[in-house]
Amino acid sequence: MARAARSAPGGAVIGSYDDLAAWLAGRERAELDEPFTYTLGADGVLRLAPRRSEHVACAGGEPVCAAGELGFARGRGEGRWLVAEASNLSTGYCPDVTCWPALAAALDHLGVGRPDAWTYPITFRRCAACGERNIVRDHDFTCALCAAELPRDWNFA
Missing domain, CATH: 2.20.28 (Rubrerythrin, domain 2)
Known part of the structure; x- marks a missing residue:
């Protein structure tokens, strides 16, 4: 699977809030209604891809700290994007629920609002x-x- 993933297009690298906003601006309305595939690389890099993307492909076949799905919504006030739904649902990596702190830290670093814990934890x-x-x-x-x-x-x- 990892070999095939290396030849597939990887997920979009999200290195800042502006990267996230620009990537989400390029999505169709129907895509925004569903969560997106994400991976958080062992290097701390967050990558996003459309929902039905393989997590291993999203990560470019590399090891991850966390993987699953993130749903985004506009916050009140300034209308900044925030994470409304977060799960570790990735059958490619099968991450433990204990990977939440790594994802939370990455989202905090990007300045993206988030829930206090998984909204859909998977064991x-x-x-x-x-x-x-x-x-x-x-x-x-x-x-x-x-x-x-x-x-x-x-x-x-």
């Missing part, structure tokens, strides 16, 4: 029995494919 676990990636729902740590018990701790390192 990922890899099944030790069959290797399948799983999303844990309702605290049910059972593999969706083979019904084995999933580890309680994140295991995608």
Whole structure:
């Protein structure tokens, strides 16, 4: 997957609030109604891509600190863009919910308003029995494919 991602166009590099505003200004109205794919590289660089983009492609196949989806809205007053929705939903990277502080710090550095925590936290676990990636729902740590018990701790390192 990483090899294919390196040949796909990467996400837009967002290095400042102005970069974010310019990138969002270039989006169609229908795109703005949905969250966007994001990655936060190990180098601290935030990248954005349309929602149905692969996270590994968005990151250029590089390691990440965080990945998922961000939904943006205009704030009251000056109408600056802010993050209204934030998740770690990335089946390419399966990031742990503990990556929130890294994303929060990156958004703060850019001057982008944000929620205090994930609005949609996702718990990922890899099944030790069959290797399948799983999303844990309702605290049910059972593999969706083979019904084995999933580890309680994140295991995608």
